[in-house]
Amino acid sequence: MYTRFTKISLLLFLMLFSGYVSAAEDSETIIHWGTMAMSLFGGLALFLFGMEQMSTSLKAVAGDRMKSILAKLTTNRFMGAATGAGVTAVIQSSSVTTVLVVGFISAGLMTLSQSVGVIMGANIGTTITAQIVAFKITKAALLMIGVGFTMMFASKNDRTRQYGTMLMGLGLVFYGMTIMSEAMKPLRSYQPFLDLMIQMENPITGILIAAAFTGLVQSSSATTGIVIVKASQGFITLPAGIALAFGSNIGTCVTAMLASIGKPREAVRAAAVHVIFNVAGVLLWLMFIPQLAELVTLMSPSYNDLSGLNRLAAETPRQIANAHTLFNIANTLIFIGFTTQIAKAVETLIPDKVVEIEELQVRSKYLDHELLSTPALALDRVRLEVLHMGEKVEDMYDRIMPAILSGNNNELNSIKEKDDDVDLLYEQIIEYMGLISKGSLSDKQTEEFLALMEAVGDLENIGDTIETNLVELGKRRLRAGFSISKPTHKVLTDFHKTIHRAVSLAIQAVSQSNIEVAKSVMKMQDDIAKLSESAAIHQAERLVAEEPNRIPAYTIEVDIVEKQKRIYKFARRMASSVYAEQGEDLPE
Template sequence: MSRTTFSIAPGRAPLGRWGLMVALSMVGIMSAASAADDLSGTNSIDWTFMGMGLFGGLALFLSGMDQMATALTAVAGERMKGILAKLTTNRFMGALTGAFVTAIINSSSVTTVLVVGFISAGLMSLAQSVGVIMGANIGSTVTAQLIAFRIDQAALLMIGIGFAMPFASKRESARHYGSMIMGLGLIFFGMTVMSDAMAPLRTYQPFLDFMTTLERPVVGILVAAVFTGLIQSSAATTGIAIVMASQGFLTLPAGIALAFGANIGTCVTAMLASIGKPREAVRAALVHVIFNVAGVIIWFGLIDQLALFVQWISPAYPELSGSARLAAEVPRQIANAHSIFNLANTVIFIGLTGQFARLAEWLIPDKPLGEQTFIVQAKYLDEELLTTPSLALDRVRLEILHMGESVQTMMRRIMPAILSEDRQALREIELLDNDVDTLHAQIIAYLGQISRSTLTERQTHELLRLLDAANDLENIGDLIETDLVDRGRELIDTDVSISEPTREVLLGLHRTVSRALAAALQAVAQNNEIAARTVTSMKQEITQIAESAAAHEARRLVAEEPNRIPAYTLEIDILEKLKRIFYFAKRMAKTVDGDEMGNEAA
């Protein structure tokens, strides 16, 4: 069978992104100029330019957040993934690890996606994941702390440096670090644009009256939750709250209420991301919702006390008064309140991770067998990770394991079906290959999407190895579905019988090859070199079993038995097909070992 291939074109950054940024920057500059005119002596507000400034500034802010998160994930995502996998041995380490990883890659949603993958692969329990999700909430507050520094004057400098870095160095890391610095500059520049656009509102009484209503916690929480759900960024909501506070529009209690609402609204992102995903993903998203909502409920009546504590620990400027003092003090106070709120919630609930997990499992139970669908679909190929190739390639590994489960079922059932001459079982095994073919096609399509991203040399090599592994696994399924199923039907349709000693020989080789297939799948799914070497070292064992089986068949051939020639041909054919399956399992293992593929015959 021909192997599936596709070409990999080098990725290029879309020029449209730069054009969009330039256009939005022009909008921001025009809006800032208009706002300055308003302040210089005109009492009327130019709503058109204000709207352009607010929209353009928000677009720049969100674009910067996205760009910085993508760059940070590309730079540190793979290392953070390893840290998550290794350091979540208990709930406390899970929380610390979740906070650290989220702070580094600047995306709690990516942390949650990684966690779901580990749960699905059996590397992490749902209870362990609860601690990581709690910690991710703490890590997500780092962005607000960063925004509160308000280093606006350096925004354009950071954009310029970030833009120039890829041209100054051809290294892949320079491009990512440049994108990260430019994203940070866009965040601060977007905040400046929004701040300048809102400046005329300082004297607009209806707006000031509306801001007063936000001091009522219910209103502030609802407004922030809806807004965060729409733009799907709690950091953006908190950032806008800090921008408004820097203009003196927002008091600290109102800012805290907005931060609470942002924590609830960000759950929309997790729930939307879990639609159509395995139940493990839905449970993890539900844990996120329960934790955030429970935290807000606990603190709802303590906003004033939290505000007093934050005022005590935050820098104060008593020499100022009125809106000038609010503008100087409240931005940092909001950021501190956001951090303290999430840290305190983690401390409060960290002892209840098991209860959170059981509640999620009770609310989202496994489907009864009678309700399960048998239309196979990919479980792990998450399109949200396509922009981060290192993480997307890990999902391919998990999906190959998912595909391998069907192949292992075929392998486990084929020899008993042949020896028992069970025609129905052979038909069921044949139908299982449809699942294998479906998953194989989805894996190849997903790898094709990854290949359109900008890949490092190592990622390109890994992609090609996973492509080969998927093809090898599909070839094993085809060998079972066509050759071995056909041999089973031939045995049923003829008068040939397999003797008891020959059955033991076939079963022995079948068990050994099945063990090799299981180890090869483990090697690919976990990138496990030890498992890969286990498979390649089994060649001598397989050869010895095959030679012993061939000697046995030779003795049968000279024996005076009925139908010995057809029986010999059939049995030798089955032995050869089992050896061929081992050959493909060994090829799969070699994709992990890094050896050249296909140079050595089984």
């Protein structure tokens, strides 16, 4: 996430400060620029690395639970905003919350109007980082790193290891801040730098700088964290800090907008809601920065015993964090009454594409790369995609029996072609799962991963059986030029209906990880055995009847039953993958 952008931002950061190297020669202050650059560079690297570690482990520990909370608690706009704030505060990423929301919209679990509240709430959730870093518990940073490291390496429990990584990440964030803060201390008496900081007093400049930096590092929390580091040295006044926090709000949604390019309509619309809300919020407050500053000054602790830069350094970090939170809460309260209107405006602005349906037939709908950093959520996306792939397989299976029994070559070929779509989806799922496996999976997630891999393979095998075996049987009937008798028609159609039900249930069991549904697939075995037996008796009776083409008809009918039994076998294997995933024993 931070790779390329971090490199660029670090470079810019260094470039920014290298400009002062020559200026320093004129100054009376002795500043070791090389040491300062190294400290800032290393401190920023530790800070960003710590943020990433913390965020990754939080997603691994809480991602799954957050998803179900988000799905359940968004029935009205206020609950949506509160849930969006809570979930984002825990997983530390508004973009992940937005991606989750997009998934719910695509799956029909949430409307765009409901999602607006969640997206608004996500903005409040991101401000929690600034609140934490403003606590200045930097002295405990090394202790956190030590304890976190011990938990990571000494524990065999996956959850404890993740908590260890989280604690170590938080420690690294604070340690990085301490290093940067110490490195900046000499600048307190360096006039050219102080002049530059005065330029930041212009809110437009501050907003633009913060938006650009947020875009580069792809994290508004990182920007506000750095703003607080600067504030803790007294370099930034409260109004300037507020402007920078505003800029981080704009930067974060521009990143989301860029990430939505080429994505389904729902993703673009959700990103547009984010942009509209964040930009409108900043524009609304731009003229009231001094008033907001006054209000948070009253709300935040003051240090009357200090004066000058020292007082500024002590008071401003918390004031900026409070202003950021207050601004986002106020915006949510102002705009929450207009979620329906915002959703309608965005739908008008970004209408449905007429030809999008065609496009979607071959491209995966749910495999979002944004979620790869949260394996629990990425695996859930695989489940949704299994449902998508399952719809296609079911459509093929639905059409195959009438096509075999009384269809023509065109109908059979169209079913065969449909399997190309299934194969393409299968390849996309496998590629996505390959990427998931590169991340750190817990033991439970590994089991889930393997079970899903098996289920996806079985679903693809069902598609292949229809495409190669069943289509071929239809073609054989057409080549032989006979029609299937009405009684046989009924026997085979009944058999097909039962297997169809088993396939539907197997897809449902895998996509919902539902053991009860998986059990019902297993229980169908007896019914299928009985149906198969009665089909065999019927076929034997037909064989002795005086009818033309009875031998080729018999072989085709037997083959149809056999291939369908094979399809049921794959459906059973899909269901058994749910047993394996949930650690349940298979029935005898």
